[in-house]
Amino acid sequence: MNERQSPARRVASHARHTHPLQSALDLFAPPRPVRRARSAAFAVLFCAFALYIAWHASQETATRPVDELPLAAAHGEGPASAAGAAVAAVNARPDIVQRGEYLTRVGDCAACHTADPARPFAGGLPISTPFGRIYTPNITPDTDTGIGQWSDADFMRAMHEGIRKGGERLYPAFPYVEFTRVSGQDVQAIRAYLKTLAPIHATPPANELHFPFNQRWLMQLWNLFNFEEGRFVPDPQKSAEYNRGAYLVRGLAHCEECHTPRNLTQGLKKSERFSGATQAGWQAYNITPDRAGGIGGWSDDALASYLTTGVATGHANAAGPMAAVVQNSTQYLTPEDLRSIGVFLRAQPAVAGGVTRSRDSFGQPANDDITTLRGTRITAVDGVQLFVANCASCHNWTGAGVGASAPGAYPSLIHNSVAGAASAGNLAMVILHGVTRRTRDADVLMPGFGSQLSNDQIAAIANYVTKTFGNPQAAITADQVAALRAQPQ
Template sequence: MRSTRAAFSTIFFCAFALYIAWHASHHSPSGPLDELPLPAAHGDESNAGAAATEANAPELVKRGQYLARLGDCAACHTSDKSRPFAGGRAIPTPFGAIYSPNITPDPDTGIGQWTDADFVRAMHEGIGKGGQRLYPAFPYVAFTRVTERDVLAIRAYLNTVAPVHYKPPPNELRFPFNWRWLMIAWNLFNFDEGRFVPDPQKSAEFNRGAYLVEGLAHCEECHTPRNFMQGLRKNERFAGATQAGWQAYNITPDPLSGIGGWSDAALRAYLVTGAADGHGSAAGPMAEVVQNSTQYLTDVDVRSITTYLRVQRPIRGGVTRARDTWGQPVADDVTTLRGTSITSVNGAQLFVANCASCHNWTGAGVGASAPGAYPSLVHNSVVGAASPNNLAMVILHGVTRNTLQADVLMPAFDSELTNDQIAAISNYVTKQFGDPHATITPDQVGALRAAQQ
């Protein structure tokens, strides 16, 4: 019976998609207006009013590099650091793995033969050089907001990177999701093409922040929950979502569940260094964002992003206490363990053996608020979260975050500790230093371990 229903659903979906394809080919509306001028819409605040042109190619490339960093292009399009932008990184989706393409100027395997119009069309419409529909793992849903001027600056920069002759693996998507033309149906419900239009009732700083967050920075792609089609649920913007086992936390201005209790200085420190004293440290995908992207933001852009996020609709989501208000330093368990014979998996013993040398016996960390410190587990937004998933993921995969301020490294314990041991450490840490109601089972750790990174 289930197989019959599944087959019927697939046939119905395909038939509907065929109708959409026919409709699109016979009713082609005129494209949206391009962008209105956006003040300070480029990376170099020192010449925010200047227009980059081909006559000023070095400045165009410089601005394109800044914008490419802001868009974090390297994160998805680099699988091997010795071959930047050559693609090949597997991006997990509920429908299978998508491998990022090569965007170096190699003429055979990259975008060396793409025209500027091809590149703009991909960024604005999600359509590749050969007319194929791109999957929204490439966030054209956000990039459509970016001005053509900035898109061309990014293209100018990519033209200067070293060409790499490399063809990424083919995508591994299940039927029928491997049919690219079905994206016509997806776009109908989840994609609104059009450039960003400033709000004349808002400040230039707000508009700059909106342009960045909604466009190149594509913050919603990780921090907004998704619907059953994997489109963004616009009524829950920035309320938090799960990506490959990692929780991208709520960044609405709610004081309990979001960033409403963070000062502007704390937000700046987190974006630029990856560490905010009394709040937490970036790990997982967010550590990559800091490393590849936000550490390079100008002060103007940091303030603009903060200004924009501050006025979004706060979403509480049932949270009753801020994540970074839990815990106090304790050390009693160290004394209790002395002379004790341990015959089973013991979280306190495992913590002392694997974690205490860096995070201190008391959980207070070493190095206080420095960006390269071993962070405190007290008043830590990961340890105080209602779900201990990110804590377990940090233990499994460690932390690597290289910034201009510090190189941060926490070793991964996935090959050293079993699921039972990681669950025991996680539960000990949340009980002693964070939200004691947040617990995890060995089976749940196993599911996180299996999540493709």
């Protein structure tokens, strides 16, 4: 494509001289209206694709659990090494590097840039799209295969403009749409931290993208519609906390990549920011301050607890991509930053989305289902029976859970956002894939039932759970479970 001249250039070159080869090429070129129609179709196709990648990227990668190990392992501070020595090593590092490590966690860089936990930041994690796969690059300081040869300016340009060393455009699977808002100082700190990593020699597999989607220069077109280059500018009318929250949520922490719905061209819908979106089968819920549709009923402490531990008792537990975000990123945030995130989110326009009762307000303990089971014949697909057989050992047959709010408790399904949501999608995803989340407080594990239970059975359990402990309006069919099962995680 790039060697083909534009019609304007072609006319110009005709006027000057007509090289025999040029006239031959022109003979083979399709007539102009056809060319125009083709390029229009091509542009539309391309936009759909590029936006699709952006949309999928954070989902795909964030669902892969990567615990805090990579950062420690990168410095040879494995669990085996003496804690004292590790602390001393950390303290000996200059401030900028320590700040860079913190910011690297806020940006969740390790989650996407680590395929093998033993090779942190060495890239190679596949990001699947219907057009093929993108593999994340090695961002360790290795000079052959990593970014060891990059200047600080190259790094800055990648983060702020989505352009890699050498001038090639990066795909928006790399969240430069948000990273462009990060201050130059913070990008430098991240860079300083990445420079201290052990270089790892590793070349990720080549992207498996088909023509025309392998044409990086086409990202210019995508950027035209969906990318506003520029640093975050604080709003002087607002508090310092608000501005810090805005900087984190809309910048480095890229919360909107998952929580904001997208328009027809797959750009973020500015008018419905944070009102919820579905990706890779999971619903990243509405987190606007609407009391019914969003999280307006949560206290600041509840939000901070959710982002630190993955549990907001009486509201929600973090599963799927959000469990990964908590594990890799938000659990490390300082109390001040967590508070700022709350202040900023609370100040966003509330979006109800047609919801009249909050997700976390549903349910009461079951009181007689278990007795009605006595003497009944066990059939294959019965929600109560399947629940008692598969779930009650941990969540209790009453649905009230075991261990209340202790870290690692088996949570109550009553006043749980997944059971009370208007759609039972995340509930089915939780049953299919379970919950894995490692934080400083607890190693949380709910087994997935995807390999043991059929779509019929999962739908029956989900429908029993929503009817009994959650939102009775929410129902799911076996076909819908099958569609969710097919989503790559």
